[in-house]
Each structure stands twice: as structure tokens, then as C-alpha cells.
Amino acid sequence: MKEILRLEHIQKVYGNGGSITKAIREISFRVEEGEFVGIMGASGSGKTTLLNCISTIDAVSAGHIYLDGQDVTEIKPKDLARFRREKLGFVFQDFNLLDTLTIGENIALVLAINRTPAGQVEEKVRAMAQRLSIQDILSKYPYQVSGGQRQRCACARALIHGPRLLLADEPTGALDSHAAQMLLTTFAGIHRQMGATILMVTHDALTASYAQRILFLRDGEIFTELRRGSETRGTFFEKILQVLTMLGGGAQDVR
Amino acid sequence: MYAKLILRSARRSARDYLIYIVTMTICVTLFYAFLSVSSRFYKPDIGVEYHFTILSDGMKVAICTVTLLLLFLIRFVNRYMLRSRQKEFALEAVLGMEQRTIARLFFAETLLMGGISVLLGIGLGAVCSQFITALLLTSYGQTYHPVWTLFPDTAAWTVGFFLLSFLAVGLFNTRTIRRTRIISMLSAGRENEAPLQKGHWMQEVTALYLLLAAVMTVQGGRMLVLGGDSRFALPVQVMFWANILAPAGLLVWGAVWAVKLRRRGFPVLVLGLTAGAFLCILSAASVLVLQRRYLLVFGAGGINQALIFLLADLLFLLCGVIWLASTLLVWQKEHSPACRYQGTNLFFFGQMISKLRTTSKTMTLVSVTLVLAILLFAAAPVLAGWANGYLEARAVWDIQLYSRYNDVRDTSDLPRGNYDAVTRFLTREGIAAAADCTFSLYLPRQEDFYNRAKYDFPVAALSLSDYNALRSMLGLAPVTLGKGEFTTQWKAIASERDREAFLTEHSTVTTDAGVLTLADQGYHADPMGETFYNSYTDVVYIFPDEVCARLLPVMRCRYIMTARPLPYETARALEQVFSDCYPEQAPGGAEYAIRLRTLQVNSTRASNFVLQAAMLYGAVVLIVICLTVLSLQQLLDAGQYRHRFSVLRKLGVEEQEIRRLVVRQLGFWFGLPVGAAVLAGTALAGCFVLVVQAEINAYIGFGALAVQLGMTAVILAVLLGCYFASTWVLFQRAIEA
Structure with missing residues (x-):
């Protein structure tokens, strides 16, 4: 399998002088093309910081991040927006949809920003909406649909331009259990059918069980790694819970 | 707590x-x-x-x-x-x-x-x-x-x-x-707000405007029936018909739309009516301009009616333009995928359309208010300059005593005295006269005495010696006349064209003492006050003394220059004494009047200052209100905008593009109402200048007015620029926070 993401000795330090906080002490890992990787850890373990560094929203203090062989830590600030626009897709906990645009327009916006020919936009939006079962709500505004539908719209928006890497930050955090399950099924489907590479940060063991591989962070370092392999999701879920217990407490302590 | x-x-x-x-x-x-x-x-x-x-x-x-x-x-x-x-x-x-x-x-x-x-x-x-x-x-x-x-x-x-x-x-x-x-x-x-098309305010405005169009058509017809005459010049004929046909055209368009074009949508009706409103503005403005140029008799009611129609047309034009621009935005988004999906246009459309319903109403209101402010700014220097210039032209004498014969039926009732009561008052108050001249004004022919038609009033005549005495009181060189010659003295208000037309037509004057011919120096236009001209005339003949001695004197005047300025209270007392002795309407029909420079200057300057200050204050307040409303409307929503722009950033839109979007957004909200108001305000101010062009020419001068208006425009542009720039900076800061 082709490597798509590689992190080498990443460090991230906040503050200066006497008050320094090491959010990421030392992290290195690789993600292959088409992999579905989950990142778990307690609150303050550095998982969101790690995601922000990979997505270029935040800069690393030391180390290198390679996406498709390109060192993103070396990209000039003025080129970062373009890099994000073309290579990455985002799904946020609070959806981040624009309330002034319809669901369809929210999805189309990404294509327009990426300069997709106008004639192809609507066709692509329809196809993606079909795949995520939101074709009936394309003309509705975000405040007119449910949380689950909004998040699926966010997924469609993140995937519509064919990003190299889909980054998801607690995608089920604002959803009820039914909507969360539907979304995770969608994620699994995207991964399976489209071969999308997904890096998902979550604190929820059930959500994480949909991934193929899970990296557990503790105090800014990778504590351990868990691969699903050919196991069923139920078995994988049990293993995740065991690791969480080893991390220092039960699932209730992991955020 | x-x-x-x-x-x-x-x-x-x-x-x-x-x-x-x-x-x-x-x-x-x-x-x-x-x-x-x-x-x-x-x-x-x-x-x-x-x-x-x-x-x-x-x-x-x-x-x-x-x-x-x-x-x-x-x-x-x-x-x-x-x-x-x-x-x-x-x-x-x-x-x-x-x-x-x-x-x-x-x-x-x-x-x-x-x-x-x-x-x-x-x-x-x-x-x-x-x-x-x-x-x-x-x-x-x-x-x-x-x-x-x-x-x-x-x-x-x-x-x-x-x-x-x-x-x-x-x-x-x-x-x-x-x-x-x-x-x-x-x-x-x-x-989000409900879509623009679901709002009913434009439908209500349109219905009202169509009702008004029906009234305008009827009133246009009445104007033609009551005031029309086939002998009027072509522009006047066009004006009469335009005031019927333009509003009638609106009604016809309304009917055509209702019967045949309804399926094409309401904007088609508004588009036609907006174009029609423009024609109605021209036709209503032509009434104001031409009634002064061709001395048409519409009365104050007719003029006010034309003014009201003009303002109503302008109001609809502004509503129509802003509503159509807003509708065009929605239409462009819905019907032009190429435009919709180009770069960040989709976001821009979303930003605009989500606020269009309330903002288009606010923009219209702002636009109308701005037009009012522009008009006040344009009118203030014109009216103040007019009043000041007119004051200089009429208040050239410290004391002016004069009479009118308009209501005198018998020549034996014409005034003859020397205003001795005034002499006694001045002596009693110890006010010395530096110069004093009592004189009569004559009618060239006695038969003109009974000619009282308003627009055919006879031009009065002044004897050469009296005229030269008045000139010397003002420090002007004396005038000479050859035998059998006459010359003319003109009011400042008379235009060169009027003067030339009159002198061409009156190169000779038939008098009771024979025919006189126009001298080589046929006119004088030095400001000499306004009271020795006959009613409704801008000119007075200057005849040789021996001719005047054989004519009928109809008006008796006395002009005095005092040795020192007349104090305010003394002037009021003199005015009282004069009105007691020489009533405004004396038995026999003679009318007497007094003009005192002290009172003229006092009341004119005071009212002029109040007028100018109130107009400028009003204009500044209106401008400040409009620009603040435009600015606040954007800034107060910045909280919502912050979230939206942050989403754009996360989606990978460059800062440069975000700044461009902000300028586009602010440019639209500021540009549309301000642009519409500037166009409408300039047109209205232009119409006003056309109506009072004679006064501007006489008392202010077009050059001086242009400089004043130009400076005002520059100040306003700077003010707008300051508001726009500060809004832009604050907005940018708000969405970056």
C-alpha cells in the first residue's frame, strides 16, 4: 500500500518562558492510502492538537509532516489555504455548515472554491448526495434538517472534491446515538466504496470501533496502537475498552 | 452586582x-x-x-x-x-x-x-x-x-x-x-429571513403608485384643459401632453402586464413602471422649469402638485431600482450556474440574499433620506446666496419710500407729496441725511394708466435728472441722452436674453410727448434697488426731463442715505410712524410702502442664517444617520459573519479572497443606496438649479455656485469614504477575532 501521511518526531509546545506546556511530546506514525485510522486519548492527551497540526490549522514546534510526499511544515503561509482546499477534507463536531446556503449549496461551495467547471458542479453534488442519502434535502437550509443529516452534509462537503485525506474531529460528538450510528455506517461505506483515507479523532469507543487502526495517545505521546485486522467490530470494541482501562481508568475517563 | x-x-x-x-x-x-x-x-x-x-x-x-x-x-x-x-x-x-x-x-x-x-x-x-x-x-x-x-x-x-x-x-x-x-x-x-420575493412591501408600493398614476393622468388632463393653449411654444405643448401620456403609460403597462405578461412575474411589471417613473419625473420637472421660462399660470397649487408628483415618481424610482437590483441578484444566483459556481460567488450570494428582505427596505429608506440630504446640501447655498444677493440688490438705500398705483382708479388720487412726516421724524431723532432724492415715475402714455393686466403691465419712466441724482448718491457716473433718445435701467434678475429681446422689440417708444429712440448705450444694470420699477416689470425707461414733464406721474418715491446707520429700534419706530401717516392702502387706492436697510438686512441675515444653519444641520444629521445605519447594519451582524468566514477559512479560502469578499459585500450594501441616491439627488438638484437659474445667474453666479457645490461634494465623498473605511476595518477585525 502507498503511504499517504507520515509524521516524523512531531512536537508541539505552547507558551513561553517559565510556563511551557508540551501538548505533543514526540509522535511519529504513518497512514497508508485507503486506511481508516482513529485517534483516541484522554482529555489533554494532544489528539485535537495533533489533528490541527496535520490539517495545517496549527504549526508544529518540531518535526515534519509529509502528505503525499510533500512536507506540510515547509509550505509557505500563503500557500497553506490552497493546500488545505485541494488535499484535505474536514468534518467538524459542530458541522460548520453555512446557514445562508442550502444543503446542496454548502456541498457545491467546496467545488466552486476549487474552481470546478460550473457545468459539472450540480451533477457531482447530486451524485455525492445520493451516496450519502441526502438527495431529498438538498434544497433545505441547515436549520431545517436534523443533526445527523447536517453531519452527512458536512461529510459530503468534505469528500466532494476528492481530498487525499479526510480529517474528522469528534464527528459524532453532537449527535444522538441513532444519528451517530448512521453517520458511522456512512463513514465505513465511504471508506469501503470510495477508498477514502480517513483520520478520525474521537473519545467514544463505539465510534472508534469503526476504524481499522487506532492510535492511543497519552500525555502527548502514542501510548499504544490497535489494529482491527479480520476481527469483528464487537471484538475490536472489547479490545478498545481493555486498552482504555490500561490507559488509566474506564471508558468514562476517556475524553 | x-x-x-x-x-x-x-x-x-x-x-x-x-x-x-x-x-x-x-x-x-x-x-x-x-x-x-x-x-x-x-x-x-x-x-x-x-x-x-x-x-x-x-x-x-x-x-x-x-x-x-x-x-x-x-x-x-x-x-x-x-x-x-x-x-x-x-x-x-x-x-x-x-x-x-x-x-x-x-x-x-x-x-x-x-x-x-x-x-x-x-x-x-x-x-x-x-x-x-x-x-x-x-x-x-x-x-x-x-x-x-x-x-x-x-x-x-x-x-x-x-x-x-x-x-x-x-x-x-x-x-x-x-x-x-x-x-x-x-x-x-x-x-434565515424569508426570501425577498415573499415580502409584500414592493407590491404595496406598486399598487399605491398605480393609483397615483391614475390621479396624475387626470390632473394632467385638467392642466391641459384649464391652462393649455394652441399658441404656446412647442416645448410647452410637449410638456402638457407628457404630463398626461407618461402617467397614462404607467396605467397601460399595468393593464398589459395584468392581462398578458403576468406569467413572466412581478419584476417585469416593476421594471416597466420604473422606466415609466423616469419619464414621469422628466414630465413633472418640465412643469417646474417651463412655467418660469414661459410665464405659465398654474398658481401655487399647480406648482406644488407637480412637485409632489415629482417626489412621488422619484420615490418609486428609488424603490424600483433597489428592489430590481435585489431581485436581479436572486435571479442571477438562480439562473446563472456559471456565475453561481464561480469561486466564492456562492458564499457572496448567500451573504446578500439572506438579508435581502429587510436590507432592501432599509436601503430604500436610506437612499430616499440621502436624496433629501443631497437636496438640502445643494439648496442651502443656492437659497442663502439668492437671499444675500437679492439683499445686496434691493437694500442699496438706507431709507426707501415709494408708492404703487395698482388700485388707483382716478388719476386725481395718485400720490403727490414729499413724505414730510419722515422728514419731521428724522429731524426729531437727530438723524442727518447724507443724500436725499424725491422723484416721480411716469407712464409713457396716459392711456397705459388703465392697463392693469398682470403680464402686460406698462414699463414706467424716470426722468434723466432724477436718475442721475440717484446714480450720484450711489457713486455712479451720470448718464447722458441725445435729443429724442431714451435708455433703460434693469433689475439684476433680468437675463441678458430677456434684455436683448425687450430692446429689440422696443427700439422706439411712443410717449404722450412724442416718439423716442433707443440711445447707443441702451441699458444700464447697476444695482439701484427694486422699488422704482413698476409692478411685474424688470425695467424702467430713462427719458429726457422735458419729456417726463409732459407725462403722467403715477408713483412717488423718496430715497435717503443717512449720515450714520439707523439703529434697530429707531428703524422700527420710523416704520410705525410711516405706516400711521401713509397706510398700505390709502383712500383712493394708492399704496405706500417703506423699506429700511436696517430692517431688511436684519431680517434677511437672521432668517438666512437660520435657514442655512438648519438646512446644513439637517443635511449633516441625515447623512450621518444614513451612513451610520449602513455601517451598523453590517457591523452588528459581524458575530454571525465571523462564524461564516471562519468556515470559509477552514475550507481553504485565502485571506486575500476573504478580504475581497468583504469589500464586495460592503461595496454592495453601501454602493447601491448611495449610488442610487447620488443619481437621483443630482437629477433633483439639477432640476432645482434649472428652475431658479435666473436667480442663480443674478445673485450668486454659476461659477461661485459650482465651486461651493463641488466642495460640498468632496466633503461628502470624504465622509462616505471615512465611514466605508472604518466599517471595513471594524468588519475585518470582527471576522478575524
Whole structure:
């Protein structure tokens, strides 16, 4: 399998002088093309910081991040927006949809920003909406649909331009259990059918069980790694819970 | 605890509503500065011959009336503040605070911000009042010396006026907060506005305008029937028919749309009516311009009617243009995928359309108000220059005594005396005359005495010796005439074209003493007052003395130059003495009148100053209101915009593109109403200038007026630029925060 993401000795330090906080002490890992990787850890373990560094929203203090062989830590600030626009897709906990645009327009916006020919936009939006079962709500505004539908719209928006890497930050955090399950099924489907590479940060063991591989962070370092392999999701879920217990407490302590 | 909460909220609000505070401060500053002139403690040295009461009373009324407009601004801002704070109010209510308490806290907060503005404004107003004093003294021809005084009565008026305004608006707010349900507050701002097309205001405006078009058509027809004449020149004929056909065209278009084009949508109707409104504006304006040029008799009612139609047409034109521009935006988004999916256009459309319904109404209101402000700015120098120029042209003598014969039926009743009562008064008061001339005005032919048709009144004649005596009193060189020659003296208002036409037609004059021919120097136009011209005429003949001796004297005049200026009270007393001895309507029909330079200058300068100050104050207040509304409308929604622009950033849109989007958004909201207002205002001001072009030419001069208007335009452009730039900077900062 082709490597798509590689992190080498990443460090991230906040503050200066006497008050320094090491959010990421030392992290290195690789993600292959088409992999579905989950990142778990307690609150303050550095998982969101790690995601922000990979997505270029935040800069690393030391180390290198390679996406498709390109060192993103070396990209000039003025080129970062373009890099994000073309290579990455985002799904946020609070959806981040624009309330002034319809669901369809929210999805189309990404294509327009990426300069997709106008004639192809609507066709692509329809196809993606079909795949995520939101074709009936394309003309509705975000405040007119449910949380689950909004998040699926966010997924469609993140995937519509064919990003190299889909980054998801607690995608089920604002959803009820039914909507969360539907979304995770969608994620699994995207991964399976489209071969999308997904890096998902979550604190929820059930959500994480949909991934193929899970990296557990503790105090800014990778504590351990868990691969699903050919196991069923139920078995994988049990293993995740065991690791969480080893991390220092039960699932209730992991955020 | 509550005090702390109020202070903290006010501090945060001060940051958010900086423009509101700055605007309120400007308004208070202007209010105090202009009103300080009316203070009891204000005693400028404007000279003994001037009386100040007329001015101060007039100013008080004018300034307070104009300032009432500010209530609209205060209400507008408060409504926005309420809306943007609803979630916070809901949270406080959920935590157990009574809605009554929340309302009171909000009221205290706005009062605190207003209080700061009032204090700052009074301080700045004290400085600005110096400019007003300088302006006042200059208009009275005095030198300016700074006087640094805080007028307690003006300060009390200012505090009282604004406090009452804040209280009135605060009561509204309190009621709104107390009546709003918590759930409504919580969900406030989550939903978009209803689409523009679902609003009914344009439908209502259109229905009203069509009704008005029917009235305009009927009135146009009446005007033709009552005032039309086939002998009128072609432009007048066109004017009469245009005032019927243009509004009738609107009705026809309305009917065609209802029957055949309804399926194409309401915008098609508005488009046609907007184009028609433009034609109606031209036809209504032509009434105002041509009635003066061709001396058409419509009366004040007809002129006012044309003016009302013109304003109504203009109002609809502005509504139509802004509504169509908004509709075009929606149409372009819906029907042009190429445009919709180009770059960040989709986001831009979303930003615009989500606010279009209320904002298009606000924009129309702003646009109309701006037109009014532009008109005030354009009219102020014209009217002030006109009044000043006319004053210079008519108040050339210290004392003017004259009579009219318009109601005299018998020549034996014509006035003959030398106004001896005035001589006695001046002697009693110890006022010496530096120069004094009593003279008669004659009719060239006695039969003209009975010619009283308003527009065919006979031109009166003055003897050469009297004319030269008057000229020498004014320091002008004497005029000579050959045997059998005459010349003419003209009012400043007469245009060169009128003069040439008259002299071509009157190269010879038949008199009771024979025929006279026009001298080589056929006219003189030095300003010599306005009272020796016959009614409805701008010219007087100058005949040789021996000719005048054989003519019928119809008017008796006496002009006096006093050795020292006539004090105000003496002038009033003289006026009283004169009216007792020589009533305005004497038995036999003769009319007597007196004009005193002291009173003429006093009343003209005072009313002129009040007029100019009130118009400029009104214009500035209106401009400030409009620009603040435009600015605040964007800034107060910045909280929502911050989230939207942050999403764009996360999606990978460059900062440069975001800045461009902001400029586009602000450019649209500022550009459309301002652009429409500038076009309409310029057209209306142009029409006004055309109507009074004779007066401008006579008393101001087009060059001087152009310089004044140009400077005003530059100042306004700078003001607009400042507002736009500060809005842009604050907006940019808000979405970056």
C-alpha cells in the first residue's frame, strides 16, 4: 500500500518562558492510502492538537509532516489555504455548515472554491448526495434538517472534491446515538466504496470501533496502537475498552 | 452586582457599537453647537443695527425639529442591539433573572452609553460652537473673536432632549424584552429571513403608485384643459401632453402586464413602471422649469402638485431600482450556474440574499433620506446666496419710500407729496441725511394708466435728472441722452436674453410727448434697488426731463442715505410712524410702502442664517444617520459573519479572497443606496438649479455656485469614504477575532 501521511518526531509546545506546556511530546506514525485510522486519548492527551497540526490549522514546534510526499511544515503561509482546499477534507463536531446556503449549496461551495467547471458542479453534488442519502434535502437550509443529516452534509462537503485525506474531529460528538450510528455506517461505506483515507479523532469507543487502526495517545505521546485486522467490530470494541482501562481508568475517563 | 453587570456590558457594547457612540457624539456636538446660538447667555457683537431675538428663536425650533429625526437612528440601533443580545438575555432568564430586571439592565446600559455620548458631545459642541459663531459673525459682516463659554441653558436643553429620546426608546425596548418569550430569544438568529420575493412591501408600493398614476393622468388632463393653449411654444405643448401620456403609460403597462405578461412575474411589471417613473419625473420637472421660462399660470397649487408628483415618481424610482437590483441578484444566483459556481460567488450570494428582505427596505429608506440630504446640501447655498444677493440688490438705500398705483382708479388720487412726516421724524431723532432724492415715475402714455393686466403691465419712466441724482448718491457716473433718445435701467434678475429681446422689440417708444429712440448705450444694470420699477416689470425707461414733464406721474418715491446707520429700534419706530401717516392702502387706492436697510438686512441675515444653519444641520444629521445605519447594519451582524468566514477559512479560502469578499459585500450594501441616491439627488438638484437659474445667474453666479457645490461634494465623498473605511476595518477585525 502507498503511504499517504507520515509524521516524523512531531512536537508541539505552547507558551513561553517559565510556563511551557508540551501538548505533543514526540509522535511519529504513518497512514497508508485507503486506511481508516482513529485517534483516541484522554482529555489533554494532544489528539485535537495533533489533528490541527496535520490539517495545517496549527504549526508544529518540531518535526515534519509529509502528505503525499510533500512536507506540510515547509509550505509557505500563503500557500497553506490552497493546500488545505485541494488535499484535505474536514468534518467538524459542530458541522460548520453555512446557514445562508442550502444543503446542496454548502456541498457545491467546496467545488466552486476549487474552481470546478460550473457545468459539472450540480451533477457531482447530486451524485455525492445520493451516496450519502441526502438527495431529498438538498434544497433545505441547515436549520431545517436534523443533526445527523447536517453531519452527512458536512461529510459530503468534505469528500466532494476528492481530498487525499479526510480529517474528522469528534464527528459524532453532537449527535444522538441513532444519528451517530448512521453517520458511522456512512463513514465505513465511504471508506469501503470510495477508498477514502480517513483520520478520525474521537473519545467514544463505539465510534472508534469503526476504524481499522487506532492510535492511543497519552500525555502527548502514542501510548499504544490497535489494529482491527479480520476481527469483528464487537471484538475490536472489547479490545478498545481493555486498552482504555490500561490507559488509566474506564471508558468514562476517556475524553 | 447589577452595577458591575451594567458596566461590563456597557464596556463590551462600547467596543461593539463604537460607531453608534461616535455618531451619537457627533449628533450631540452638532445639536449643542447650533443650539448655543439661541442661548440666553449668548451675546455676540453683531452691531447696534441688528436684533438677535428673531434668530435665536428660529434656531431653537429648527434645530429641535431636525433633531427629532435622530430618534429614528436611536431606535434603529437599539432594535439591532436587542436582536443581537437575545441569546444572552435568554441565558440570564434561564438562570432565573426576571425579564423585568433584564430589561432594566439593558436600559441602564444603553443609557450609560448615551450619557457618555452626551457628555462628550457637549464638550466637543463647546468647541464647535466657535465655528457657528464665526459663521454668524461673518454673515453679519463682523470680525470673529473666540469666546470660550459653556452655556448652561443650551447644555440643559441638550441633556434634556437626548435624555427624553433615550427614555422614549428605552421604554420600547423594555416592553419588547418583557414580552418576548424565552424560547423565541433562544432560537433568535438561527433562521434565515424569508426570501425577498415573499415580502409584500414592493407590491404595496406598486399598487399605491398605480393609483397615483391614475390621479396624475387626470390632473394632467385638467392642466391641459384649464391652462393649455394652441399658441404656446412647442416645448410647452410637449410638456402638457407628457404630463398626461407618461402617467397614462404607467396605467397601460399595468393593464398589459395584468392581462398578458403576468406569467413572466412581478419584476417585469416593476421594471416597466420604473422606466415609466423616469419619464414621469422628466414630465413633472418640465412643469417646474417651463412655467418660469414661459410665464405659465398654474398658481401655487399647480406648482406644488407637480412637485409632489415629482417626489412621488422619484420615490418609486428609488424603490424600483433597489428592489430590481435585489431581485436581479436572486435571479442571477438562480439562473446563472456559471456565475453561481464561480469561486466564492456562492458564499457572496448567500451573504446578500439572506438579508435581502429587510436590507432592501432599509436601503430604500436610506437612499430616499440621502436624496433629501443631497437636496438640502445643494439648496442651502443656492437659497442663502439668492437671499444675500437679492439683499445686496434691493437694500442699496438706507431709507426707501415709494408708492404703487395698482388700485388707483382716478388719476386725481395718485400720490403727490414729499413724505414730510419722515422728514419731521428724522429731524426729531437727530438723524442727518447724507443724500436725499424725491422723484416721480411716469407712464409713457396716459392711456397705459388703465392697463392693469398682470403680464402686460406698462414699463414706467424716470426722468434723466432724477436718475442721475440717484446714480450720484450711489457713486455712479451720470448718464447722458441725445435729443429724442431714451435708455433703460434693469433689475439684476433680468437675463441678458430677456434684455436683448425687450430692446429689440422696443427700439422706439411712443410717449404722450412724442416718439423716442433707443440711445447707443441702451441699458444700464447697476444695482439701484427694486422699488422704482413698476409692478411685474424688470425695467424702467430713462427719458429726457422735458419729456417726463409732459407725462403722467403715477408713483412717488423718496430715497435717503443717512449720515450714520439707523439703529434697530429707531428703524422700527420710523416704520410705525410711516405706516400711521401713509397706510398700505390709502383712500383712493394708492399704496405706500417703506423699506429700511436696517430692517431688511436684519431680517434677511437672521432668517438666512437660520435657514442655512438648519438646512446644513439637517443635511449633516441625515447623512450621518444614513451612513451610520449602513455601517451598523453590517457591523452588528459581524458575530454571525465571523462564524461564516471562519468556515470559509477552514475550507481553504485565502485571506486575500476573504478580504475581497468583504469589500464586495460592503461595496454592495453601501454602493447601491448611495449610488442610487447620488443619481437621483443630482437629477433633483439639477432640476432645482434649472428652475431658479435666473436667480442663480443674478445673485450668486454659476461659477461661485459650482465651486461651493463641488466642495460640498468632496466633503461628502470624504465622509462616505471615512465611514466605508472604518466599517471595513471594524468588519475585518470582527471576522478575524
